[in-house]
Amino acid sequence: MSDLGSAAIREDFAEILKLVRPGARVLDVGCEDGELLELLTREKQIDGQGLEISPQGVAAGLARGLAVVQGDGDRDLDHFPTRAFDYAILSKTLQQMREPRHVLSELLRVAEQAVVSVPNFAHWKVRLFLLLRGRMPETGALPEPWYSTPNIHLCTLKDFVDLCDALEIRIDACASLAGGKPARPIDPRGALENWRAETALFLLSRKSEPHAPAPQDLFGEVALPGAEPAPKPRRKR
Amino acid sequence: MTAQGPIAAGIEAIPAGGLETGPEAALEVGGGTWRFPASRPLRLDSGASLAPLEVGYKTYGRLNAARSNAVLVCHALTGDQHLASTHPVTGKPGWWDRFVGPGLPLDPARYFIICSNVVGGCMGTTGPAAIDEKTGKPYALKFPVITIGDMVRAQAMLVEALGIETLFAVVGGSMGGMQALQWAADYPEKLFSVVCIAAAARHSAQNIAFHEVGRQAIMADPNWCAGGYLEAGVRPEKGLAVARMAAHITYLSEAALQRKFGRELQRDGLSWGFDADFQVESYLRHQGTSFVDRFDANSYLYITRALDYFDLAAQHDGVLANAFRRARAVKFCVLSFSSDWLYPTPESRDIVRALNGAGCRASFAEIETDKGHDAFFLDEPLLDQTLRGFLAGQAQARGLA
Numbered sequence: 001m002s003d004l005g006s007a008a009i010r011e012d013f014a015e016i017l018k019l020v021r022p023g024a025r026v027l028d029v030g031c032e033d034g035e036l037l038e039l040l041t042r043e044k045q046i047d048g049q050g051l052e053i054s055p056q057g058v059a060a061g062l063a064r065g066l067a068v069v070q071g072d073g074d075r076d077l078d079h080f081p082t083r084a085f086d087y088a089i090l091s092k093t094l095q096q097m098r099e100p101r102h103v104l105s106e107l108l109r110v111a112e113q114a115v116v117s118v119p120n121f122a123h124w125k126v127r128l129f130l131l132l133r134g135r136m137p138e139t140g141a142l143p144e145p146w147y148s149t150p151n152i153h154l155c156t157l158k159d160f161v162d163l164c165d166a167l168e169i170r171i172d173a174c175a176s177l178a179g180g181k182p183a184r185p186i187d188p189r190g191a192l193e194n195w196r197a198e199t200a201l202f203l204l205s206r207k208s209e210p211h212a213p214a215p216q217d218l219f220g221e222v223a224l225p226g227a228e229p230a231p232k233p234r235r236k237r
Numbered sequence: 238m239t240a241q242g243p244i245a246a247g248i249e250a251i252p253a254g255g256l257e258t259g260p261e262a263a264l265e266v267g268g269g270t271w272r273f274p275a276s277r278p279l280r281l282d283s284g285a286s287l288a289p290l291e292v293g294y295k296t297y298g299r300l301n302a303a304r305s306n307a308v309l310v311c312h313a314l315t316g317d318q319h320l321a322s323t324h325p326v327t328g329k330p331g332w333w334d335r336f337v338g339p340g341l342p343l344d345p346a347r348y349f350i351i352c353s354n355v356v357g358g359c360m361g362t363t364g365p366a367a368i369d370e371k372t373g374k375p376y377a378l379k380f381p382v383i384t385i386g387d388m389v390r391a392q393a394m395l396v397e398a399l400g401i402e403t404l405f406a407v408v409g410g411s412m413g414g415m416q417a418l419q420w421a422a423d424y425p426e427k428l429f430s431v432v433c434i435a436a437a438a439r440h441s442a443q444n445i446a447f448h449e450v451g452r453q454a455i456m457a458d459p460n461w462c463a464g465g466y467l468e469a470g471v472r473p474e475k476g477l478a479v480a481r482m483a484a485h486i487t488y489l490s491e492a493a494l495q496r497k498f499g500r501e502l503q504r505d506g507l508s509w510g511f512d513a514d515f516q517v518e519s520y521l522r523h524q525g526t527s528f529v530d531r532f533d534a535n536s537y538l539y540i541t542r543a544l545d546y547f548d549l550a551a552q553h554d555g556v557l558a559n560a561f562r563r564a565r566a567v568k569f570c571v572l573s574f575s576s577d578w579l580y581p582t583p584e585s586r587d588i589v590r591a592l593n594g595a596g597c598r599a600s601f602a603e604i605e606t607d608k609g610h611d612a613f614f615l616d617e618p619l620l621d622q623t624l625r626g627f628l629a630g631q632a633q634a635r636g637l638a
Contacts, residue, residue, distance in 0.1 A: 049598060058602045059622045065630030067568065067598035069589055079586070081594045 015183045024086040029073040030093045034061030077106040085111040095151045117201040122156035122194045157194045173203040268295035285381040292395045293361020294353035298345030307401045310352045311409030311416035317360035320352040326531045342625040355388040357539040365535035378464035385547045389419045410434035410613035425564035430631045434572045437584035439548035448541040451480030477534040478525030485524045490576040490609035557591035569599040570627040579610040
């Protein structure tokens with residue numbers, strides 16, 4: 001990350017930065033203080049829009065010169081017209097949504113591709129925690145105790161892949177994220193990955209749409225079953 | 238405030254020299270009355286035109302060399318151009334001195350801030366109390382019906398006359414917010430950013446209903462004289478005061494009224510009559526009587542009518558997003574208050590939805606407060622923070638930082 005002049009970029013932000021093509025229109029759902037959008041604006045000259053639930057977050061985003069709408073992903077994605085964005089990003093909050101299925105569908109209505117990261121409840125640490133201690137797992141990716149966690153819809157890698165299949169969503173690419181380590185491109189259907197991946201970052205699109213461009217550097221390395229070879233990034237509009 | 242040619246006092250009146258910054262610096266105040274001759278009439282949405290036109294305005298701060306730091310603040314129904322300096326009639330501080338001043342979100346050290354009295358008003362801009370040159374008498378009800386679009390057209394004439402091609406921002410609350418939206422629809426090429434606070438893209442049935450109560454109160458006052466009270470040498474003070482009292486309730490919230498007054502009495506015990514027993518009655522009566530000193534009853538009729546006629550979508554084939562299609566380069570900030578029942582949050586969300594639908598980049602926040610519609614005049618830290626953040630971010634993008 002030294003090429004970005006900053007060592008403090010969250011690893012999921014660093015991966016998303018690699019994913020997004022320059023000049024794209026990006027919606028960041030749950031953009032907090034706008035750090036990711038600012039990074040993408042600076043490095044990729046994106047046209048960004050944030051959606052954030054806390055008014056303090058909105059104010060912080062505005063101070064960065066970003067466009068941020070106060071609202072939450074469960075209710076307020078309907079603010080945005082169909083295909084208003086090239087990418088909709090939902091970083092680590094899908095499991096906090098009341099209606100994750102609806103949110104996934106909405107992300108792929110407003111944007112051509114969705115970038116979604118989810119903690120994997122089948123990670124070996126989680127399994128071991130529950131098996132050996134008999135208590136609700138508390139790990140690096142899931143730090144809160146059961147009574148105060150905002151995570152109400154946790155899933156495993158397998159569960160998420162199943163949901164994508166059910167919703168006719170294509171997984172264009174997937175990478176495993178683990179605190180502090182570089183991201184690793186994975187096949188989310190691989191049996192081992194459901195044990196190994198602590199958090200997974202997905203690039204998703206609709207199966208009904210023509211194949212969307214996959215990023216060249218990171219996610220092109222693992223051929224996913226059913227995924228055609230990635231064509232050159234095309235620039236519509 | 239009488240016109241003495243094309244410019245009575247304008248930006249030229251601002252002394253040259255280094256501009257002091259910091260809270261100690263004196264506020265640079267300019268303004269006066271701009272008179273547009275009969276050869277430059279204001280064309281009205283009704284098809285009529287208004288000439289000659291005088292526009293009363295104030296300015297704060299100084300226009301920079303690039304002429305890129307001008308901010309137009311649009312006032313609300315009963316506001317005027319006295320934004321951040323003492324009101325000449327009431328002697329009270331400017332109506333938005335919480336936001337406009339040294340160290341505040343709209344800092345005259347950074348921006349050239351303009352505020353003009355709306356057309357139809359009574360503080361220096363041509364309105365129903367002005368003298369009709371054709372008759373030598375006050376216009377009264379011969380004054381043409383005006384719209385929010387007409388107000389904005391008059392502002393655009395003033396802005397152009399001041400030598401400003403592009404405004405850094407148009408900022409307004411309530412009716413001022415509607416003007417800001419109208420600016421975006423009519424003059425998107427002259428705008429960099431828009432701030433619309435506690436407003437709506439059209440008047441609802443409830444909004445129109447409350448205004449109708451106010452207008453009927455004025456017209457029921459025998460001193461209204463079918464609009465001709467100025468010539469008759471009287472004023473419909475009772476009617477205008479009742480109109481203000483009714484409207485004032487809509488600017489507050491039930492929670493704010495309860496917190497401020499509850500059922501507190503003016504003095505010990507009830508009067509067993511119709512005096513102002515309750516503090517809330519006394520407060521409203523005071524709001525009514527103090528209002529008539531500074532406002533013209535016919536102006537109240539005309540401006541409330543302009544608000545009722547406002548429907549930005551209707552001007553664009555019934556689709557609000559169409560109003561903003563040309564404004565894709567403009568950055569918007571829309572703010573609402575959680576307890577505002579005059580222009581409630583869903584109205585602002587509709588604006589944001591339309592902006593997004595039109596492909597504009599919009600920001601939106603609902604400020605949590607129990608102070609109702611009038612919160613935009615009051616001390617709301619989050620409003621301050623949001624406005625400050627948006628303007629600072631846009632100033633940086635505009636190269637004003």
